[in-house]
Amino acid sequence: MSGERRVMVTGRGLVGPGGVGVSALAAAPALRRAEQLFAQGCDVGEGTQEPGDGAGRFAVNGSVAAQLAGRWVGAAAFDADEMLAGQGNVRLLDRSSSMLVHAAQQALDESALDAEQRRLHEVGLVLGTTFCSVHTIAAFDRRAVSAGPRYASPLDFANTVINAATGQAAIWHDLRGMNSTVAGESASSLEALALAWRALRDGRAEILLVGGVEELSFELLLGLERRGLLDRGEATGSPAPWAADGSGFAPSEGAAVVVLETLESARRRGAPILGEVLGGGVGFDPSFALGAAAGGARERRQAVQQASLRACGGALRRAGLTADGIDLFVAGSNGSPRTDAAEAGAYRELFGPSGPPAMATKEHDGEGLGWGGAQLLLRSLAVLGGEAPPMPGERSKHGFEELAGGRLLERALEPRDRSRPATALLSTVGWAGHCAAVAVAGAPS
Amino acid sequence: MLNEQEVRTKVKQLIVQVSSLPMEKIGDQSSFIEDLGLDSLALLEVGVAIDYEYKLDVPDEELEQLATVQDAVDLVLTKMTACAQAS
Amino acid sequence: MESARDRLLSDPIVITGLGAVTPIGAGVDALWQGLLEGRHGFGPVRSFDTSAYPVHVGAEVHDFEPERWLQSLGPQGVGRATQLAIAAARMAVADAALDLAALDATRVGVAMGTTSGEPREVEQLNDLYLDGRLEALGDEFIGRYPSHLIPAFVAVELGLQGPNTLLPAACAAGNYALAHALDQLRDGEVDLMLAGGSDAFSRITYTGFARLRAIAPEVVQPFDKGRKGMIPGEGAAMLVLERASSARARGARIWAEVAGYGLSCDAHHMTAAHPEGAGAARAMEVALETSGIGREEVSWISAHGTGTPTNDRLETAAVRRVFGDAADGVPISSIKGNLGHTMGAASAIEAVVCALAIHHQTVPPTLNYREPDPQCDLDCVPEGPRRMPVRVAMSNAYAFGGNNASVIFRRVPGPVEASA
DSSP states (O other): OOSOOOEEEEEEEEEETTEESGGGGGSOOOOEEHHHHHHHTOSOOSGGGSTTOOSOGGGSSHHHHHHHHTSEEBOOOOOHHHHTTTSSOGGGOOHHHHHHHHHHHHHHHHTTOOHHHHHHTTOEEEEEOSSSOHHHHHHHHHHHHHHOGGGSOHHHHHTOSTTHHHHHHHHHHTOOSOEEEEBOGGGHHHHHHHHHHHHHHTTSOSEEEEEEEEOOOHHHHHHHHHTTOBOOOTTSOSOOTTOTTOOOBOBBOEEEEEEEEEHHHHHHHTOOOOEEEEEEEEEEOTHHHHGGGGOOHHHHHHHHHHHHHHHHHHHHHHHTOOGGGOSEEEOOOOSOHHHHHHHHHHHHHHHGGGOOOEEOTHHHHOBOGGGHHHHHHHHHHHHHTTOOOOOOOHHHHHHHHHHHSOOBOOSSOOOSOTTSOOEEEEEEEOTTSEEEEEEEEEOOO | OOOHHHHHHHHHHHHHHHHOOOGGGOOTTOBTTTTTOOOHHHHHHHHHHHHHHHTOOOOHHHHHHOOBHHHHHHHHHHHHHHHHHHO | OOOHHHHHHTSOEEEEEEEEEETTEESHHHHHHHHHHTOOOOEEOOSSOOTTSSOOEEBOOOSOOGGGTOSSSOGGGSOHHHHHHHHHHHHHHHHTTOOGGGSOGGGEEEEEEOSSSSHHHHHHHHHHHHTTOGGGOOTHHHHHOSTTHHHHHHHHHHTOOSOEEEEOOGGGHHHHHHHHHHHHHHHTSOSEEEEEEEEOOOHHHHHHHHHTTOBOSSOOOTTBTTOOOBOBBOEEEEEEEEEHHHHHHTTOOOOEEEEEEEEEEOOSOSSSOOTTOHHHHHHHHHHHHHHTOOGGGOOEEEOOOOOOHHHHHHHHHHHHHHHGGGGGGSOEEOTHHHHOBOGGGHHHHHHHHHHHHHHHTEEOOOTTOOSBOGGGOSOOOOSSOEEOOOSEEEEEEEETTTEEEEEEEEOOOOHHHHHO
């Protein structure tokens, strides 16, 4: 086993609130009010899969819907039937699977991995998702309960497992290598990247599709709302990381995928090298999940801050870097006060008073949960490649200065050392205490 | 009484929903497996969908016997006629 | 000069603690004795009404007392799969004679697998919805449902701060969790891992398998010619994994070594395995290759062996593909004749059984096997427990999504044998 294999990014794919394809990253902030979804009746009604259920998916119950209406969400403008028409049996795919299949197709295309190449290299898939499709699971059960178990849909049952999208995408694209799914809310796809990086480094795989997916549904929105996790600042604009008046996040659906492969393989194939994953780390602390019994809010936040630091430290160690080798900190903060504070505290402790600029794109993209980390990676690669970052709002800028003593990136990145590709440290802190970090570098010039 | 042509059209629509095949690919005599390429899971889904549409309450063993589009149409007509006579 | 990494790679990863809650009882002793004595856990489903179903039998865990195992969390605060996992984890820690307080908690991780997480929470949401009472849904849905909370709550109960991972690889999830734990230990980022799987009996799972007509009416008969299907079950198993050097330093009992694993994907069909068992064979081959173990060294196979007509035939074909004519000399047992299919817990429970088989030098039988099937013509240990040399055990698991995972366990010679 060689410890020397380098892991390059050679393809990208995105289905997100801003649109389809990585070019959609340049789109304006994509968050909107959930009521707009209700007004549209939403393009993903329960229709054929749940006859008799009446109106669209977000309008099942008037008064409950009204509670959700003011919340900010990012929902992908994506019609699976249209996007994948003629390519196969789209009925086999639920919304999660179809978003993933489409994002994976873009990444495979950019990396020039046609069917023969995929077979030859035994390409695998490592996916982050938290809920896969809780809507598919719930709709399957509702039909069986209301119509009788004999009318349960066999095709939908296949999609009730949490690895359904991973399996469906493997079938669709004929991916016969390792096929793994990681669930860990906002940490999911950063964990997936860390796991895939290790598999490539250790020679367990040569080429892997890696990313995440999450689907917005009535069931998920309602659950998050009742848990008090959604932003409640209806009067103050969309959720801003570290904002003093932050009250929660705006969930966002989509899929983001990259092709990761060893440098040797990328060179041999002549694949485009778009960046490098240098290593990942994870950390966890049970204080958030335990609640008040773990101590006061401050103690709990500090404990999770240490878990975030362990994740960042692990990523740096694997990357062979120290904190001063990082040009950009890419935060997972999303407007939720306690996780944002833990992450800001970790930044302060890791970098000290003269840390690198930070970027927190969930202000624009929402909290993608399972695909949030992969979305951070796509954003990072663009900025490391010299593109301007999405503009941070005033509330985020002030909040970050206050909590982390740092500044947010507002123009194209200026690396400290131009003799090497610029580097970024991607981080996230989940509401149950799952932390993950991944170190990446831009493409060699 | 049910019109055979209407039943045939409905059965074909259900097959389109399950298989994503274009309607014109589905012939009156098409075989589910050889002609339409359905696997056992999709075939079961077609059976469940037809049963659900017409509330036939067909035993699974009978659903499994369906080999062609015409078989499915015949099943619906036979069951519905039997049902109408019984009531 | 030996690098730190080489040193890590030359330090075998061993199992020092076992815990399990299964349909034949709580605890590893109940499991092992039950397997040896031919007990099974099938009975009329109690957790919901099956009168509208064509089948009525399940493999539930009865008489489970969550309050016995939960100390920090109330039983109302967590779902059933989590309760089962916490019980199994506490058993494993006790079995390993671990003093967790003496360890660096940031270097003790949890890796778990599941098929469905806490599906009963979705069922409850639906019951409220269909009853027109969705207003009554509270914060418990997202407080209990997300599957990554299972390992998180295990860590809460045990006070663990190490990497905490949930790998939902459906019915192969336990093996995925073991593989992940193995890699983390080899990587040096942790000193000790709790790894395993958990799933709760659920209406959703039962409905699905009933609709696929995959459920046997009375009992599971793996590899038997008259086998009629699987029976859904529930349970959890957890294993304590650590480096051999640390196990020896603390004088721990070593059940077995986790030698390696192989993962593959059929990329063929969501619910049906590849017609020639190609993916299953590939997982076994990769597991052997990466463990540095020759096929002739495999003493015994713990089968996925669900008892469905297709699985057992294809698993047989896959074993033949890997072992050739030598397959006749490799006994293979499925414990699903006792436990049914405990979903994401299944391969974790089977890992516990592999460790026990190696320790006791005895393999459990395949229960309910009466009539040979020419398509399942392996030696599936029908007669009863077999005392035999078990040096290497291979455990297979296959799942929806075409996820295949084989894990290999190896006997660790005791000090006396090592010096002989």
